[in-house]
Amino acid sequence: MRLATAGGRPVADVDGMLTFEIFFEREGLMLYRRMCVVTRNPHEAEEITQDAFLAIFERWDRVSSMDDPVGYLYRTAFNRWKKLARRAARQTREIVGVAPPDAFGPIDERAVMDRAISALSPRQRAAIVLTELLGYQAKEAAEILGVRASTVRALASQGRAVLRQMLEERDG
Numbered sequence: 001m002r003l004a005t006a007g008g009r010p011v012a013d014v015d016g017m018l019t020f021e022i023f024f025e026r027e028g029l030m031l032y033r034r035m036c037v038v039t040r041n042p043h044e045a046e047e048i049t050q051d052a053f054l055a056i057f058e059r060w061d062r063v064s065s066m067d068d069p070v071g072y073l074y075r076t077a078f079n080r081w082k083k084l085a086r087r088a089a090r091q092t093r094e095i096v097g098v099a100p101p102d103a104f105g106p107i108d109e110r111a112v113m114d115r116a117i118s119a120l121s122p123r124q125r126a127a128i129v130l131t132e133l134l135g136y137q138a139k140e141a142a143e144i145l146g147v148r149a150s151t152v153r154a155l156a157s158q159g160r161a162v163l164r165q166m167l168e169e170r171d172g
Contacts, residue, residue, distance in 0.1 A: 018069065020060045024053060027070055031077055038081060041111075048084070052077035088113075095132050096163050116166040124159035131156045 031052065035045035055076050056063050063069045088110040095113070117125060123145075130141035131152065138149040138156075145152060 018064050020057055020064070023056075023064070023069065023073075027073060028053065031073060034074075035077060035081065038078075044084070048077050048080050051080050055080075084110075091133075092167075095128065096160065096167055113163075116163045119166065120159050120162055121155075124155045124162070127152050127155035128159040128163075132160075 028049065032045055032049045035048050036042055039045045039048065052073055056069075056073055063072055066072055091110075092113060117128070120128065126145060127141060130136045130144060131138060136144070138152045141152045142149040
């Protein structure tokens with residue numbers, strides 16, 4: 001298959017249609033690099049880049065005929081990044097009650113929260129998950145765990161204190 005070129009870069013096949021493969025080749029590395037700058041995390045950037053290209057691929061018949069498919073790609077990638085950032089920020093606020101320090105904080109906070117939660121005892125972790133993430137009352141969580149409601153409240157309080165301390169140490 002012969003390719004039409006612009007400035008030495010392939011832009012379309014001989015029928016004049018932009019193919020997904022050419023689009024990916026032309027834009028993939030640049031999107032990844034830009035998402036690395038935005039997320040400050042190469043793994044997160046790779047995931048967002050892959051998700052964006054998957055979404056583009058699924059809609060390629062429409063996207064390829066757009067006036068600006070590159071703009072649509074970036075909008076898709078940034079929407080994915082914002083969704084991940086909002087989710088991480090919401091989880092942080094719900095569990096600890098601490099707002100993320102900056103616009104990039106939620107992405108970093110997710111990794112910090114993963115480490116912090118893994119530092120909790122299994123009972124503290126269970127109490128936090130049941131009461132903070134799943135919204136159970138202490139009495140309901142106590143029935144699930146087979147302990148008293150006061151024990152659930154104490155475990156959740158201890159767990160929040162550990163999480164808060166770890167986040168303060170990280171930010172301090």
